[in-house]
Structure formats: C-alpha cells, structure tokens
Amino acid sequence: MNDGLKRLNGILQLHRRDHVHAQASSQVLLCQTQNRKAVEQDNFSELKANIQDMQLVIQRGEDAAVQAKIQSYICLAKKVQKQFKKISKNTRSPDQESRRVAELLAEAVAELEKN
Template sequence: MAYHLRSGSAPSSPRSSKPQVEQQLQSLSATISSPLATIDTTCEGLRKLADIYSCIEEMMCAPSNQVSLCRTLQRVAVEAELGRSLVVLDLCNAMQETLMELKMTVQELLLVLKRGEDTTCQVKAYIRLAKKAQKQFKKISKKTTSDKNDSRVVMLMAEAREITISLLESTSCILLKQIEMPKWSLVSKTLQKSKVLCEEEQLRALECSIEDLESGVELLYRRLIQNRVSLLNALSL
C-alpha cells in the first residue's frame, strides 16, 4: 500500500541540535543507498528530509548563528551555498514535471490495457521519461560538490543538499524499475482476463504512489524555499 504524505508535516524535533540532525541525515543516506529502497520508503524519505530542512532553518534563525553567518568569511560560503541551492530547486521542478508526465503515461497505459490493445507505445514512453530523469540527476550530482566550511549551519545545508540530490536520483531509478518492457509490451496479448485485472490493479497502485511522490517533492520544494528566504534574511541583518 502506498504511503500517503501529509502536506503539513511538522518537524519531529523542533529543537534538534547539530548531532541529531547529522544522525537523521546519515540514517536517510543509508536508506537511500539500500538495495531494498522502494517508492514507499522514498515517500517517507522525502517527508523526513523536509523535516530536516525545517530543523536547519530553526538553527539558522538562532541569533548566535545569524551573527556567525554574517561574518565576512562565512558570508562567502553562505552565498555559494545559496547558489547551489538553486540547482536543487531546479531539480525539484524537473522531478515534479517528470512525475506528472509519468502519471499521465500510467493513466494512458491503463486505458489501452482495458481496451486490450498493444501497450508498447505507452511502456516505451514511461521508460523514456524515467531514463531521462535518471540521466539528468547523475549529471547534476557531479557538479554540486561543496567546499569544507566551519559553519555548522552551512555544513548541514550542504549535506542536506547532497542527500536531496541522491534521493531524487534514487527516485528516478526506482520509478524506472516499476515497468519492464518485456512484461508490459505484450501484456494485452499474452495474459488471461484475470491476469489483466491484476496488472490494472498494480498500475492503479503505481499511479497512487506517483501522487504520493508528487506531494513529497512539493513539500520538499516549499521547505527549500523557506530555507532560502531565512538565509537571505540572515544575510541582510
């Protein structure tokens, strides 16, 4: 069963310290790299990552951290991280568009399957979209390395950004595995009616899962925007 996200998720620990946030980031990183990762765990990962960004935002809004961020040396690092965060926002936008297109393709696949027609065209379209997203994230992930920095807030932002890119890339990989060409291209010709109904049920579940991912990415995008606003406000003090 797909995990349904709540759009108004609140931080699990509003006063999280740096060690606690680092522990959450490490745990999330392990989940992403696990070969057992699924769409459900990815949806949960998006929610947790949004919570982490909220914790980081609270840390950067602390008076002592705001003073630190405004220092000359730290300001350079903060401005660099602000620039890199734009890349992540662009990736979130790209993922939202991909998810919307994938959902539409799944809906078309359902209609074709019900009519008993050849599904090759829709399956190829789905695979093409998922592969395109996968290549995009691999390309971007090589360009967003961070410099070492003494600011704990900037360091946590950099770690969260790198994990965000990894999570979005992992999402595209998992989505690609949901439909296999040999299985689906001839499904309407080779399966009995009961089997076709089973495949329809799986496609509906995939559609719901993609909707969950859409909600997760949207929540993450909003938290990223909030982080940028808070960081810009800190620099303007």
C-alpha cells in the first residue's frame, strides 16, 4: 500500500511538473500558431505578387519574360510548400499533453490496485 501511495505521490509530482510544462507548451503552441499565420501571410503575399507580375508580363506579350516568371513562381511555390511542411511538423497539439497525464494517472491507479 505504501509503495502504491509513494508511486501515486511521485506521479502527482510529475503531473504538477507536466502541468507547468503544459502551460509552457501552450505558450509555445500559441507563439507557433501566430508564427505560422505570419509565415502563411508572407508566403501568400509573395505568391500573389509573383502572380501579378506574371499577369503583367503576359499582357505585354513578352514570351521570354513569361518563361522566367513561370520558373520563378515554381521555385517560390516549392519554397512555400517546404515551409508549410516544416511548420506543421514542429507544432505540438495540447492533446498530447493531456494524453500523457492520463497515462500517468492510469499507471498510478493500476499500481494501487495491485497492492
């Protein structure tokens, strides 16, 4: 019984530490979300400007410039896609934190039931 209570106390200490970590993670997640939105806005602005440049070149009928603008757009689109993938990988959902706390509590209950 004492082992179970000690384990539960240890898990509660971990929970408190995880709670503090979760709060910090929530702040990081908020910053990441804001950063992601800023990156998205910048990228879409770049894409929009590139498309507008391409439209102007097409209207002027400059074939060589059209090819250059198309290549520029393709490179920009690839860069944007890489940035989105990178940002998506780095974001961590708050559900992962909740799942960890639930697992720790389940372990504590199982340990108490054994004794």
